[in-house]
Amino acid sequence: MLTGRCEYDKSPNVAAGCAGACSVGWGDILARLSGAIAAGRFVLCVECYPGAFASEIAAAIGDRLRPTVRIRTDDCFKPAAEIERMLAPYITEDRVFGKTNGIEILDFFDPVRLKEARRTIGAAGDGLIVVIGTGATLVAETWDCLAYANMARWEIQQRQRRHQIGNLGCTSAHETAAVMYKRGFLVDWRAADRLKRGLYERIDFLLDTNDARTPKMISGADFRGGLDTTVRRPFRVVPFFDPGPWGGQWMRQNFGLPEGPPNYAWGFDCVPEENSLLLGFGGTCIETPAIDLVLRCPRELLGEYVLSRFGAEFPIRFDFLDTMEGGNLSLQVHPLAPFIRRHFGMAYTQDESYYLMECGDDARVFLGLKEGVDASRFAADLRLAQSDGPPFPAERYVNVWPAHQHDHFLIPAGTVHCSGRNCAVLEISATPYIFTFKLWDWGRLGLDGEPRPIHLSHGLENIQWDRTTRWVERELINRVKLIAEEECWREECTGLHESQFIETRRHWFTGPVLHDTHDTVNVLNLVQGKCALVESPRGAFDPLVVHYAETFIVPASVGPYVVRPVPDHGEPCATVKAYVRK
Numbered sequence: 001m002l003t004g005r006c007e008y009d010k011s012p013n014v015a016a017g018c019a020g021a022c023s024v025g026w027g028d029i030l031a032r033l034s035g036a037i038a039a040g041r042f043v044l045c046v047e048c049y050p051g052a053f054a055s056e057i058a059a060a061i062g063d064r065l066r067p068t069v070r071i072r073t074d075d076c077f078k079p080a081a082e083i084e085r086m087l088a089p090y091i092t093e094d095r096v097f098g099k100t101n102g103i104e105i106l107d108f109f110d111p112v113r114l115k116e117a118r119r120t121i122g123a124a125g126d127g128l129i130v131v132i133g134t135g136a137t138l139v140a141e142t143w144d145c146l147a148y149a150n151m152a153r154w155e156i157q158q159r160q161r162r163h164q165i166g167n168l169g170c171t172s173a174h175e176t177a178a179v180m181y182k183r184g185f186l187v188d189w190r191a192a193d194r195l196k197r198g199l200y201e202r203i204d205f206l207l208d209t210n211d212a213r214t215p216k217m218i219s220g221a222d223f224r225g226g227l228d229t230t231v232r233r234p235f236r237v238v239p240f241f242d243p244g245p246w247g248g249q250w251m252r253q254n255f256g257l258p259e260g261p262p263n264y265a266w267g268f269d270c271v272p273e274e275n276s277l278l279l280g281f282g283g284t285c286i287e288t289p290a291i292d293l294v295l296r297c298p299r300e301l302l303g304e305y306v307l308s309r310f311g312a313e314f315p316i317r318f319d320f321l322d323t324m325e326g327g328n329l330s331l332q333v334h335p336l337a338p339f340i341r342r343h344f345g346m347a348y349t350q351d352e353s354y355y356l357m358e359c360g361d362d363a364r365v366f367l368g369l370k371e372g373v374d375a376s377r378f379a380a381d382l383r384l385a386q387s388d389g390p391p392f393p394a395e396r397y398v399n400v401w402p403a404h405q406h407d408h409f410l411i412p413a414g415t416v417h418c419s420g421r422n423c424a425v426l427e428i429s430a431t432p433y434i435f436t437f438k439l440w441d442w443g444r445l446g447l448d449g450e451p452r453p454i455h456l457s458h459g460l461e462n463i464q465w466d467r468t469t470r471w472v473e474r475e476l477i478n479r480v481k482l483i484a485e486e487e488c489w490r491e492e493c494t495g496l497h498e499s500q501f502i503e504t505r506r507h508w509f510t511g512p513v514l515h516d517t518h519d520t521v522n523v524l525n526l527v528q529g530k531c532a533l534v535e536s537p538r539g540a541f542d543p544l545v546v547h548y549a550e551t552f553i554v555p556a557s558v559g560p561y562v563v564r565p566v567p568d569h570g571e572p573c574a575t576v577k578a579y580v581r582k
Contacts, residue, residue: 007547008255012236016226019282030064045143046132051156073133100345149207226279233541237275248326267320269551303520303556321425329418351500352429360422363403368472414464512564522554529573531566
């Protein structure tokens with residue numbers, strides 16, 4: 001049943017400073033920049049994250065500040081064809097997958113053009129010199145003032161879909177959004193993040209041009225202070241939602257999402273490499289990628305153990321899969337760890353689980369193979385279905401389990417699975433993003449009217465054929481173990497499987513529950529109850545209000561924290577908490 005609860009906050013923010021700290025609009029921004037520019041020779045460097053409208057930023061600065069020398073970094077790049085040849089081994093011809101790599105922003109520059117630009121800067125006399133674009137700090141090398149034009153990943157994707165931007169150094173705005181996203185994921189964003197990591201402490205001003213009509217700016221000190229505040233308290237990232245060929249209506253109704261898309265399939269509620277942070281300055285918010293917190297404050301956010309195991313990466317992902325009044329997800333399998341390392345260069349794989357938030361009477365989950373499945377026959381029927389033969393008889397080969405609210409299905413890599421229709425799933429997983437091998441997509445088309453990519457050879461190579469009915473029932477479904485119980489709360493372990501590195505704990509409670517991060521990042525979702533309060537027993541941070549279905553992150557540095565219902569003795573509440581096993 002759809003509950004129609006709409007308290008879900010789609011724009012959570014962390015109070016980071018006073019309203020006067022934020023300049024809004026180009027008039028105020030350029031007046032502030034102008035005040036920072038000293039007489040004589042002065043180099044203003046405007047480093048732009050790929051996807052920022054560098055031309056618009058350059059035009060605004062040029063009109064007001066009248067520089068004597070203007071240098072655009074894209075004039076110093078290698079020819080697009082040369083860049084494409086450089087990246088071809090990593091991008092590959094596959095529509096979805098490619099290989100991780102060590103490409104740097106510097107690799108995009110033509111050595112001769114770069115040398116000439118640097119010579120121009122060096123020869124300039126008194127006056128304002130402006131260097132702007134991705135890699136501006138590499139061209140200028142030294143500067144008097146650094147403004148960083150940041151960009152949210154979701155806004156970059158929207159600009160790609162509107163064909164407003166292409167990929168870095170390429171005239172690729174005509175490409176499909178999927179192709180541009182793949183290139184951004186594998187190359188552009190990773191290279192830009194490598195450069196950004198060395199700039200955090202040197203940024204004088206942070207520009208937020210996610211809304212190109214209303215640019216905003218804060219000082220670098222206020223930006224760093226906002227990150228420091230965030231990493232010392234529980235917080236939420238900014239969720240985003242996307243339609244899909246199997247999508248449903250649960251999120252639209254429960255979260256108050258707008259009409260327009262035919263459905264909402266995915267809700268990304270905690271993927272810090274993709275989500276944003278909103279830093280609040282009075283009534284104005286600065287949007288910055290949540291990856292900034294991961295990259296600048298990894299030890300405080302993740303904890304020593306997680307940092308030593310994964311580096312500055314956030315390894316836990318919470319997202320929603322909505323098939324309420326929709327259809328089945330694609331039948332799929334995730335790569336085994338050795339396979340993903342060998343073929344794609346990823347350090348770990350997408351082990352995952354489905355936690356059922358709500359579901360219809362006929363809800364079900366496809367998980368694991370039936371006993372006695374013939375692998376060659378299974379593969380032959382999949383190939384026939386992909387060759388315009390009869391539809392793949394999924395239920396002949398794959399277990400179909402009835403699904404109920406609060407069921408937890410564990411899905412270690414190599415296990416055939418998918419959510420059926422009429423399920424609202426909280427997916428708790430590791431975070432390698434795009435590496436899902438579709439086996440069968442029920443004969444339907446994507447929202448673009450084209451068949452979605454199927455990866456049978458990869459999928460068949462990774463299926464664990466011994467994960468059959470009895471093993472799945474014993475190992476992967478509702479493995480609930482009581483951990484502790486008091487008068488007003490009960491703690492249960494619900495997974496994940498021993499082969500997966502994430503542990504999940506569920507707390508049912510009618511009163512306060514004391515938690516502790518034990519120096520490892522915690523991720524929680526309020527899976528039952530209207531509202532709860534997250535507090536510090538020592539008064540170390542202001543309370544955080546969380547509503548039904550909201551995910552929140554508790555940095556490792558927080559230590560003890562309390563989750564209590566609002567009001568204290570209202571309807572019973574439940575949270576699911578995930579953390580990396582030690």
